Amino acid sequence: MMKRFALVMSLCLAPSAYAADDVVDVWKAKCKSCHGDDGKAQTKMGQKESIVDMSQAAWQAAESDAEIRQAIADGSPRNTKMKAFKYKLTAAQIDALVGYIRTMKAK
Numbered sequence: 001m002m003k004r005f006a007l008v009m010s011l012c013l014a015p016s017a018y019a020a021d022d023v024v025d026v027w028k029a030k031c032k033s034c035h036g037d038d039g040k041a042q043t044k045m046g047q048k049e050s051i052v053d054m055s056q057a058a059w060q061a062a063e064s065d066a067e068i069r070q071a072i073a074d075g076s077p078r079n080t081k082m083k084a085f086k087y088k089l090t091a092a093q094i095d096a097l098v099g100y101i102r103t104m105k106a107k
């Protein structure tokens with residue numbers, strides 16, 4: 001019984017699974033309030049600030065990874081509501097967020 005529990009625990013803590021959980025946690029804690037669970041920005045702030053729907057194929061195609069990374073790291077030059085996260089997140093976390101935003105692309 002304990003052996004099985006230990007096995008399940010070690011599977012949960014495998015590095016790749018952990019990284020995926022980690023980025024979702026960061027998104028929920030720091031991004032979701034404005035951008036929504038799915039990046040569609042169907043939130044109060046999203047409506048007020050007309051935040052773009054990141055799931056749109058056109059948006060995904062227009063933005064390079066570098067542009068997305070820069071918006072997260074340095075904030076938006078057009079809207080101060082989008083703050084610079086480089087002081088609050090590590091470079092690895094920001095890279096993971098870029099990857100996570102890519103998974104939001106509408107199918």
Ligand code: HEC
Nearest residue numbers: 030031034049051052068071072076078079081082085097
């Ligand atoms: C307080 C609300 C708020 C929070 C929290 C927030 N954002 Fe934003 N975000 C915005 C707004 C407003 C814009 C639109 C900026 C603009 O129009 O230039 C934006 C824009 C962006 C863009 C660029 C969109 C574009 O078209 O250039 C990215 C990428 C982004 N946010 C990612 C994130 C990530 C990742 C997080 C969490 C670490 C986050 N945001 C947290 C409000 C927020």
